Amino acid sequence: MSSTSRTSRRRALTACATAVVLTALLAACGPGGAAHDSAGTHHDPAASAPASAADPSGHPAAGAADGMADMPGPDGGTGLTDTVQGYRLTAPDTPLPAGAAADYRFTVTGPDGRAVTDFAVDQTQRMHFYAVRSDLTGFQHLHPTMAADGTWTASLAALAPGTWRTYASFVPKSGGAAGSALVLSRPVTVPGTAAAVPLPPAATTAQVDGYTVTVRGEPMARMAHPMTVHIARDGGPVTDLQPYLDTYAHLTAVHAGDLAFAHLHPATAVDGDHGGPDLTFHAEFPQAGDWRLFLQFRAGGRLHTAELTLRVG
Structure with missing residues (x-):
């Protein structure tokens, strides 16, 4: 075999070995290209x-x-x-x-x-x-x-x-x-006897004290999404919400699977007692599943708390 042939053969073998190693690395990283260690997954x-x-x-x-x-x-x-x-x-x-x-x-x-x-x-x-x-x-x-x-x-x-x-x-x-x-x-x-209460199904509206709260948006886990809350009363939009905690509504979410916590930050600016009917929130949920939303808002001098189940994909 000539010197030129031996050199070409070595180059081909080196390229093949490099391709095998690269393929293995890509497989370990997964489709996102970042290494995924399944052993680090935490189970209780x-x-x-x-x-x-x-x-x-x-x-x-x-x-x-x-x-x-x-x-x-x-x-x-x-x-x-x-x-x-x-x-x-x-x-x-x-x-x-x-x-x-x-x-x-x-x-x-x-x-x-x-x-x-x-x-x-x-x-x-x-x-x-x-x-x-x-x-x-x-x-x-x-x-x-x-x-x-x-x-x-x-x-x-x-x-x-x-x-x-x-x-x-x-x-x-x-x-x-x-x-x-x-x-x-x-x-x-x-302590005491506790009765089992099933989680209400996912919904986009909730009723509280005569108010109707409607949640709009399709949040995805681990992604920032805008979410809007619309508040109405007697079929008409509410425009006289009063400030509560320096905002027009406070929104807390708790995951039904493990009680993980998420505080959704309000984005609507406060301007006196003129809040509503639409309030915008910066929604970022750390995981998918059913989340129970607790929306607190002040109207008519009272604090109201609306609850609904939100499905996060």
Whole structure:
């Protein structure tokens, strides 16, 4: 074999080997071209646990993950953990009473282990606190008070028996996470007999206190989409919404599969008591599935909360 033939043969073999390696790398990366490690998918044994008296919904337990729990959401996470970026939500592991108002006390500690007392104002408040029942039939949104030592107190209205999840949504004013919106959560039990309540089917409209709320838009998971809420009363558009938390409506979403949390940010500017009928939100859901929407708006001097199930593709 001539020297020229041997050189051509080596070049051909090298090209073939390169093609094989490149093909293997592309297969590992998947269609998006980024490496996908299936071993990193997170599963919680509680996700397949059967319903019980403490969790009557038939949904996975409040802290369960379905492979998406560690994916960053629009508010610094999906709210399914008590620790994010070194910040930790701490509270006594004691049940709350059923059928009676109760104070829920908690503390947020920073990466240094000390109680945080320096919070930025977000939508007129330094802390937004939520309590959500595991079957999504219970929802409370409160603004707790903080003592000098960093202990927060949320005055909860009466809770029905079952498993609940409490969320603390805040923005640190200093430190490494300064300016970042974070959501931390913990489960809490309310003893008693809990009746199973199925999740209402997906819908685009809801009725509350004589108002009709209509949601328009087709949000997709992990993608930013505009979403519009239309508010009407007696068949006519509502144009006298009053400001609430420096906006015309506050929209919270909780995932039916694992109680992942999403706070949808309003985009409509406030101009006195002239809100409505159409309100625009920046919607970004961290995962697909059924989400329960809780829309809070002020009209006629009262705060109203409309609820509906939204299907996210």
